[in-house]
Amino acid sequence: MHGRPLLLRMTPDSASDDGDVDDDPDDGSADDARDEREPDPASTRRGLLRAAAGATVAGAASTAGCLGVSTPADVAARYEVSGNVAHFVGPSWLADNRGDVVVLDARNAERFREERIYGARRVPFDAITGRESSGAGLVPDVEAIAAAFGEVGVSPDDDVLVYGASVGSRVTRTAFALAALGHGGSIRALNGGLSGWNGRLGTGSRDRVTPTEYDPDPAESAWVTRDWLADRLGTFNGEGPGLVDVRAPEAYLGAPAADALNPDNDRHGHLPGAIGVHWVGNVSGRRMTDPGELVGLYENRAELDRSGTVVVYGDDNVDPTSTWLTLRAIGFEDVRVYDGGFGEWANVEGDRGRYPVETATSVVIETEGSVGGDDSSGDFSCTG
Numbered sequence: 001m002h003g004r005p006l007l008l009r010m011t012p013d014s015a016s017d018d019g020d021v022d023d024d025p026d027d028g029s030a031d032d033a034r035d036e037r038e039p040d041p042a043s044t045r046r047g048l049l050r051a052a053a054g055a056t057v058a059g060a061a062s063t064a065g066c067l068g069v070s071t072p073a074d075v076a077a078r079y080e081v082s083g084n085v086a087h088f089v090g091p092s093w094l095a096d097n098r099g100d101v102v103v104l105d106a107r108n109a110e111r112f113r114e115e116r117i118y119g120a121r122r123v124p125f126d127a128i129t130g131r132e133s134s135g136a137g138l139v140p141d142v143e144a145i146a147a148a149f150g151e152v153g154v155s156p157d158d159d160v161l162v163y164g165a166s167v168g169s170r171v172t173r174t175a176f177a178l179a180a181l182g183h184g185g186s187i188r189a190l191n192g193g194l195s196g197w198n199g200r201l202g203t204g205s206r207d208r209v210t211p212t213e214y215d216p217d218p219a220e221s222a223w224v225t226r227d228w229l230a231d232r233l234g235t236f237n238g239e240g241p242g243l244v245d246v247r248a249p250e251a252y253l254g255a256p257a258a259d260a261l262n263p264d265n266d267r268h269g270h271l272p273g274a275i276g277v278h279w280v281g282n283v284s285g286r287r288m289t290d291p292g293e294l295v296g297l298y299e300n301r302a303e304l305d306r307s308g309t310v311v312v313y314g315d316d317n318v319d320p321t322s323t324w325l326t327l328r329a330i331g332f333e334d335v336r337v338y339d340g341g342f343g344e345w346a347n348v349e350g351d352r353g354r355y356p357v358e359t360a361t362s363v364v365i366e367t368e369g370s371v372g373g374d375d376s377s378g379d380f381s382c383t384g
């Protein structure tokens with residue numbers, strides 16, 4: 001249980017941009033709306049958190065920078081971490097296996113045209129975040145997602161490597177989208193992102209590929225619905241599943257006037273019983289954070305049970321996939337994404353009593369991380 005006193009410690013890095021790049025920068029999508037909300041100055045964030053939670057706040061600059069890429073095997077050996085960290089691989093793995101994997105670029109179309117790993121293919125991000133209504137709430141639109149992967153010639157048994165500018169939530173959403181289809185081949189992410197790759201590059205419009213008919217075998221245990229959660233209220237992080245809100249602490253706390261609050265949401269706060277662990281702690285200098293630190297964060301401090309079910313949610317269905325892949329990589333067995341997200345929960349029509357929002361009781365676990373800030377060129381910079 002989470003009877004600990006609330007302690008918040010934010011760093012300038014953890015106040016950085018969420019790492020996403022929109023496919024179409026001006027298409028008016030939810031991504032655009034998020035992008036328009038400027039990252040908070042750390043000082044503002046500290047003030048908000050102190051006011052919202054009466055918390056102890058101690059700023060500490062991260063020393064992470066534009067680090068070289070080390071392979072998960074090296075990292076795992078160093079920290080003697082049990083569990084599968086092999087979703088994350090380094091560029092040397094890709095160089096050795098380039099001919100055997102389909103390489104997918106998770107960045108936007110402009111970046112893809114400018115420069116990419118030679119032979120990489122790109123799936124429109126809007127397609128792989130697609131959702132549809134079920135009687136119980138929003139769920140991944142597996143048919144649309146499968147069609148998008150099929151369009152770029154991905155088959156269910158292909159071994160796939162996904163890369164981005166970093167190992168941000170576009171990369172992890174792409175990985176999740178494949179997992180949601182019940183993808184039979186392996187799914188890996190490139191630690192360090194494109195900047196760590198010194199092999200052959202390509203430019204221009206996408207290369208010709210032969211489309212496939214991707215026949216999905218939906219892995220429904222990869223996600224949960226609004227009603228699945230409503231049925232388990234009062235059990236989270238206790239006798240029931242773990243529940244992690246991956247949004248910035250201000251959003252979790254529903255801090256008044258915080259820039260992190262989504263203006264499209266009718267209500268602010270978090271699902272009752274959820275703990276807040278901001279997803280940016282999963283990434284450090286464009287790499288997965290050291291697994292030993294992640295184990296300390298999620299198992300020791302957040303007190304999540306690696307053998308139980310853990311549900312992660314954000315405002316939408318992109319950022320929580322970072323925590324989904326991270327937890328799986330450090331050995332959590334059953335991690336699920338609430339694909340509707342807080343955006344669905346907060347704005348549900350009709351009887352909102354079944355879908356309450358909480359602000360009074362809060363547990364925020366401090367995180368440090370640097371996904372990479374969005375500099376003036378629209379690319380990612382190492383901010384740590």
Ligand SMILES: O=S(=O)([O-])[S-]
Binds near residue numbers: 019106165166
């Ligand atoms: O931000 S990203 O590395 O997912 S493109």
